[in-house]
Amino acid sequence: MEAVDARLLAEPRYGDNCWVQPTSASDSVLSAALADLARGRLQALDAIWDAIASDLFGLALWRTGSRNDAEEAVQEVFVRLARSAGRLPAIARPRAYLLTMAHRAAVDVVRRRRPGEPLDSAVELLAPALDPGRAADAERASHLFLQLPPKHREVVHLKHFVDLSFAEIGQVIGVPTFTAASRYRLAIRRLRELMGVEP
Amino acid sequence: MIVSDQLAGLEPPRVTEEQRRRVLAAAYRAAGEPLPALVNRLWGNRRLRLAWAAAALVLAGAHVFISAPPVVTVRPVATLPAVVSPRGADSDLMAAARALPASGPRASDRRLLQQVLEGTTWDRS
Numbered sequence: 001m002e003a004v005d006a007r008l009l010a011e012p013r014y015g016d017n018c019w020v021q022p023t024s025a026s027d028s029v030l031s032a033a034l035a036d037l038a039r040g041r042l043q044a045l046d047a048i049w050d051a052i053a054s055d056l057f058g059l060a061l062w063r064t065g066s067r068n069d070a071e072e073a074v075q076e077v078f079v080r081l082a083r084s085a086g087r088l089p090a091i092a093r094p095r096a097y098l099l100t101m102a103h104r105a106a107v108d109v110v111r112r113r114r115p116g117e118p119l120d121s122a123v124e125l126l127a128p129a130l131d132p133g134r135a136a137d138a139e140r141a142s143h144l145f146l147q148l149p150p151k152h153r154e155v156v157h158l159k160h161f162v163d164l165s166f167a168e169i170g171q172v173i174g175v176p177t178f179t180a181a182s183r184y185r186l187a188i189r190r191l192r193e194l195m196g197v198e199p
Numbered sequence: 200m201i202v203s204d205q206l207a208g209l210e211p212p213r214v215t216e217e218q219r220r221r222v223l224a225a226a227y228r229a230a231g232e233p234l235p236a237l238v239n240r241l242w243g244n245r246r247l248r249l250a251w252a253a254a255a256l257v258l259a260g261a262h263v264f265i266s267a268p269p270v271v272t273v274r275p276v277a278t279l280p281a282v283v284s285p286r287g288a289d290s291d292l293m294a295a296a297r298a299l300p301a302s303g304p305r306a307s308d309r310r311l312l313q314q315v316l317e318g319t320t321w322d323r324s
Contacts, residue, residue, distance in 0.1 A: 045226055049219055057218070058211040067212075074214075075222045082230035111245065128208035138209050161211040 014192065025124045030094035040086035045078060052095060054101040055162050059172075062153040063106040065146070073105035098171045099162070103154070110150075152187035159184055 029051045036044035056077060060070035077098065081088075091097045106163040125145065144151060151173075158164045158172060169180040234240070241247050 042227060043232055045223055049223060049305065053214045053222075054211070059212045061212055071218055071222065074218075075225050078222050078226035079229040083225040085230055107283065124212055125209040126212065128210065131208060134208070141209055157211060 027093075027095055029090070030098070034088060034091055034094050037081060037085050038088035038090070039141075042082060042085055044085075045082060048081065048098070049078070052098055055095075056098060058157050058161055059099060059102050059154055060106040060109075062157040063103065063150050064110055064113075065150065069109045070106065073102055073109045076105040076108070077101045093168075093171075095162075096164075096168055096171055099158070099164075100174075103173050144191060147194060148187050149188055152183050152190070155180055155183040156187050156191075 030048060033044040033047040033051065037048070053074065057070055060073035064070050064073065080101065125138045125142040127134040127144050145156070148156070155169055155175065158169045159166070163174065166181040166184070167177045169177060169184075170177040175178065175183075307318075
């Protein structure tokens with residue numbers, strides 16, 4: 001985990017291969033499931049859920065800041081998938097495709113939200129299962145992350161927890177690669193300030 | 200406190216079994232439902248609604264702009280002089296001139312008319 005943390009807190013370096021994460025092993029699972037869905041097998045939705053639901057939910061949660069809204073966004077993704085069963089086109093990058101759907105659904109949910117409507121809950125980072133004594137750290141970190149703008153939070157989520165490259169993040173959220181990297185850098189800088197860590 | 204100590208090993212929020220049940224049930228339910236009508240789907244799109252409203256506004260504005268009556272500047276038109284009978288003009292020629300068709304006189308008629316008019320005076324009052 002130390003390596004992951006060092007990567008999270010370091011400034012991004014463009015062109016450095018260490019910033020381009022290998023594609024997840026779940027990509028092949030997702031490809032097979034989406035192919036099944038394209039053939040009209042609705043049961044493939046279960047496999048898709050198992051492979052990527054947490055990533056989709058996390059992205060939507062960090063974007064919306066509300067568990068109910070995030071669940072609504074994820075549900076929207078799966079409803080669209082279910083309706084397109086049997087006529088789904090071939091998808092080259094299934095994870096990026098589904099994350100893009102989740103991002104757009106989350107943005108739509110936020111737009112539909114009434115101004116001033118209170119959020120039901122906050123984004124919560126979880127303590128590691130093997131170290132439940134760190135619940136206080138998780139709570140503090142979650143509180144700090146909530147002070148970041150949603151656009152920055154989602155980039156941190158995609159980079160740190162989903163392991164996407166900046167190019168992939170840019171594709172998912174619909175911005176240039178440079179903008180994605182810039183948002184990440186600003187988020188980490190702000191996080192350091194909030195934590196009182198000298199740059 | 201060191202930042203890495205704060206973040207090490209923390210995990211993102213996870214989906215629950217209850218969420219899985221709800222979401223997948225909604226998805227399976229939606230798969231069996233007919234798609235909403237195209238008009239409703241289009242109307243459900245916020246950008247399309249905005250585009251429709253913008254187009255309607257542009258059309259309404261163009262209609263108002265185009266249908267407004269043009270501003271006409273009225274200029275005084277010089278009164279055409281009235282043709283009056285020449286003093287001492289042959290009454291037969293005058294009668295022949297009056298009998299000419301209003302338009303399309305033949306060449307011979309035109310010559311006759313010219314003869315009549317040569318003896319006329321223009322009343323410029």
